[in-house]
Amino acid sequence: MEPTNSIFFAKTIFILIVFAITLGVAAYSTYFERKIAAFMQDRVGPDRAGPFGIFQPLADAVKMFMKEDFIPSHANKWLFIMGPCLSMLTALMTSAVVPFGDTVTIAGVTFDLQGIDVNIGILWVFGIVSLGVYGILIGGWASNNKYALLGGIRAASQNISYELAMGLSIIAILMFSESLSTRAIVEAQQSTHWNIFYQPLGFIIFIICAFAECNRTPFDLPECETELIGGYHTEYSSMKLGFYLFAEYINMFISGAVMATLFFGGYDYPGYEFIAGKFGDTPAALLGAGALIGKALFFVFVFMWVRWTLPRFRYDQLMNLGWTGLIPLSIYNVLVTGIGILSGQPIIAGIAGIIVLLVGLVIYDQLKFKKKIA
């Protein structure tokens, strides 16, 4: 076989595997969400379908398919169908630029464990994530229902607000890697020079924004049941609703993978060189892919952990946090990172930045807020 053909073939198989992993993880996220919720509330959770209830996702899928696929007569039919499809499509497209591993050689074919290595990798993620809100907005609008529309509007304004802070927190990462390519960002973090050590503040900003972008608690206002019934998916039923819920879990997994890529060294793990030296590059790279998926799954767990800990924000609190809290904070983070790079001591600068921030907050607090004397 010609080399170009064989690489094409290998990449096709790799992309299919990534698809399968993403969909499988998303399916089982629904099960683990319920299990984790149960464990955190001292319950057992689903345990009827198969041993420990591990066939629950299959049962849920059968239930979803069997339900009536209802399209309201007042809804805009094509947009109504397009909404969940767009959500699903954009959720799956993001994984294309995530570098799952280093170069591997299988059956004489050498290729990267990455869908496409584009030099605008992280911008691709941002572009697709921004498109993802269209799925929710179109679904909410096409339903021709006040609650759905309000949910869609909330999703749109929330995503736009938090994308700003998210982008600013990534700028600090880009200042280190000097490249937008996700592979270059990961390669700059090899041998445990993970960005989390240089960018603790940036990571906190990023993870808060990721919660908001994925519409997860405490920022799940677009589907806030107490105010909006079901939010943007009020009118949806059957597998169209399933697509929306599924897209949310895929987004969680992918944003976990992106967080691992940007802040936790991607496919890097302690002892990479040792394993590469002892067993060769390919096993080390495959183990690295496992490490990346493990890190992403850990973030999925964090997403669920936070969901079952925190109550929902009020909408004005959400906007207040985004615009007056996170955006100034991320601009400050960019400044601190710049100082760190110029002084050549990024770790010390990062820690000093946090200390200066806290001291500044305390001083501001003492001057500004007069305590009531009881």
Place this chain on the structure above:
Amino acid sequence: MKLTNRTKVLEQGEMTLAERLYLPAIVGGMATTLKHFFQKPVTIKYPEQQRYLGPIYRGHHILKRDENGAERCTACGLCAVACPAEAISMVAGERKAGEENLYREEKYAQVYEINMLRCIFCGLCEEACPKQAIYLRHDKIVPAFHERDEVIYGKDKLVEKMDQRYLREGWK
């Protein structure tokens, strides 16, 4: 006006800086949920796993037999009178010769029916019975009904089986 001096004044002052930053509280909350994550669930998986309801739980009715296997009930009707829900009805009969091993006294209940939809499991029949014939078991509950004709329990369901006698704590 204060009645006692035990009132606690719960004046919530201004939130401190740490409280207004939310993050310490969020970390604390997540620690709490993680602690619960590793605790044993308190769930009792009901149909497979049943909890002990206590020695005086008022469950399924039982018409006791004496130690020789003769029915104790003499169809006096006091339980039916005591029943606030009027769930109990019975037809009395006279014991024939040769039935002494079946019925303890000369008069017995030919028919004894409890309407389980009416019964409120108050236990007044048990208290009213002068012959210690009717009891509400502590170890068995009346199952759910699926048909209307399952609702009225006759003697076939109520009379104690000699091979699985009902004994309470403190009885011989």
